[in-house]
Amino acid sequence: MASRKIGYSRPLHAGESLDAELESLASADVLNVVVEPSPRSGSALAALIAGCESGDTVVVSSLDRLADQVGAMVAILVELADRGIVLDCLSLPDARTADPTVVTVLRELDAASRRLRSRRTRHGMQTSGNRPGRPPALSPEQVAVAAELRRFDRSYAHIARVLGVSTSAVQRALAR
Structure with missing residues (x-):
């Protein structure tokens, strides 16, 4: 079977017109375009990927049309690459996911993003005096x-009743 070129688009927010998106995909010689009905859906993309075969090309105008979070985006890109499906992103004309280097870089960018987010969260918690948990x-x-x-020599149960908390809360607090 000959490889296919299938476009994909989704609105980034409710009520967004996709006319410019569809025009850019049409100018890239994409005849079949799958459009997601809403920004949060993802079902049309899942069906598109499930129907693709090795050698097919999925075309998007920009990577943010695939997912609204970097982790989800990288997971989609890796799945496409693992299945031999090429992603052609019109905003990145020199990068194709068929290239293993691109997938490796994307995985590392996702990991770096998670590490940075974790560090910023820990730093913010330390400077504000907050600690994780309840x-x-x-x-x-x-x-x-x-x-x-x-x-x-009052019992934990008695102390808990006086303070209006559970017995285990009193035990935990006194164990610290």
């Missing part, structure tokens, strides 16, 4: 009251 059930003052009551 906030403590007891304030420092309540922990002091609980410690004082415990010194008077």
Whole structure:
């Protein structure tokens, strides 16, 4: 079977006109274009990829038409490359996903993006004094009251009732 050239587009936001997109795909000699009905759908793209065979070419005007997150975009690009489906991005005329170097670079960019996001999150949490997870059930003052009551041999259940928290919350706070 001869290789096919199939276009794909999706709106980036509700109500966006795809006329310019479809024009750019038509000017690239793409006769068959699959259009996603909404920005968040993805079902038309999944069906398009499932129907493609090795040697087929999927054409998009820009990479952001594939997905709205870099990780999802890279996953799509890797799947296409692994299946021998070429992605032709009109905004990147010299880059084709059939080239293993392109896929390697995209994977590394995705990993770098995740590492940077993680570092920024950790740094922001450190500078703001926040810590991950649920906030403590007891304030420092309540922990002091609980410690004082415990010194008077009060049970964890009694302390929990007085402070209006669970017994396990009192146990955790006093264990710190």
